[in-house]
Amino acid sequence: MNVTKALNIMKEQGFKYTAKREELLQLFSDEKRYLTAKEVLNSLQKNYPGMSVDTVYRNLAIFEEMDILEMTELEGEMHFRFSCSTTAHHHHLICLECGKTREIETCPMDWLNENVDGGFEVTGHKFEIYGMCAECKRTKQKEAAHV
C-alpha cells in the first residue's frame, strides 16, 4: 500500500480529499508499524493543532474498511498500520516496544481447517507473535548499562 494508491481507492469509494487525510496516510507510509489513535493524533496535531479525536477515529475506521489500513488490538488499544503489500493472507511478528512488524507467510489455519469443523463455523482467527525486535533489544541493553 502507498499514499497515491490509497487516495485513489478513497476517491473511487466516493470519499472526499482533504489535506488531513493525505497527511494521515503519509504518516502510515513513513512509519511502517502499528500506531495507536493517540500517536496518530499527536503527530497530525503538529501541523493541525485543532485536529479533533473524532476526525482521527473516523478516518482510521473508513481506511480500515477500505483495506487501506490493518487493525489489531494490542494491550487493550486499537493499533493501525498500512496494509502490507502482499495481498496474500499473512500474520505478523510484533515488537511490543516500537510496534514494528515482520510478516510471516505461514498461517496455522492451513493445517487446522480440516480438523476443526464438527458444527463450529469459523469466522475468523488471530495469530500474532509478540516480543522485542533486535533494535529495541539493543536500545534496552544500552539503557541498562548506564544505570
Add this chain to the structure above:
Amino acid sequence: MNVTKALNIMKEQGFKYTAKREELLQLFSDEKRYLTAKEVLNSLQKNYPGMSVDTVYRNLAIFEEMDILEMTELEGEMHFRFSCSTTAHHHHLICLECGKTREIETCPMDWLNENVDGGFEVTGHKFEIYGMCAECKRTKQKEAAHV
C-alpha cells in the same frame, strides 16, 4: 481446575477465604466458558446485592496470577475462564456468541520457532479461532425462522 483445588491454592498463597471468592470460583466451575467482568458481577450480585466492581476485578486479577483463571481479550473486553485441566500449552476455538470454547492441542509455534529468530526475542503469542458453535448456530436459525 475445580473449586476445591482453587481454594487450596488461594490459601497456600496467603489469601483469605471469603464466601464471595468461593461463589466466584463456583460460577466459573458451572459456566465453562469465557465470562466478562460484568457477567461475573451481575451473577454474584444476585446473592450479594452490594458487591462492588472493585472486588470483582481484584479477585479476577489475583486468580489469574495464580493460574486459576485464564484471561484473554475479546472485542475490547477482558474475558476469564477456569483454567483448562490439561496442564499442557494449548489454544482455543472460541464461540463469540456464548463464550464457549474447545481446546486445540496443536500450537503453531511448534512449527515456527526455528524460522523466527533473527534477533527477534519472542515473549508470547496468541492463537485463537473465532466463530459460532453448533448450538448457537441452531438458536440463530430458529430465531431467523420466526421473523
Add this chain to the structure above:
DNA sequence: AAAACAATTAGGAATCGTTACGATTTATTG
C-alpha cells in the same frame, strides 16, 4: 467563479470498561 449540496470537521459531552481510593468490615492468628 458562484451557488448548492453533501461530506467533513471541531469541540466537547457521553459512554464504556477498568483502576484507584479512603473508610469500614471481615477473616485469621495467637
Add this chain to the structure above:
DNA sequence: CAATAAATCGTAACGATTCCTAATTGTTTT
C-alpha cells in the same frame, strides 16, 4: 476475644472510544 492485616464497599477517577451539533470545506453544477 483482641490484634492485625486483608478484603470489601461505594464512589470517584481514568483512558480509550463513540456520539452529537453547528460550522466548515470539497465537489458538482450552473
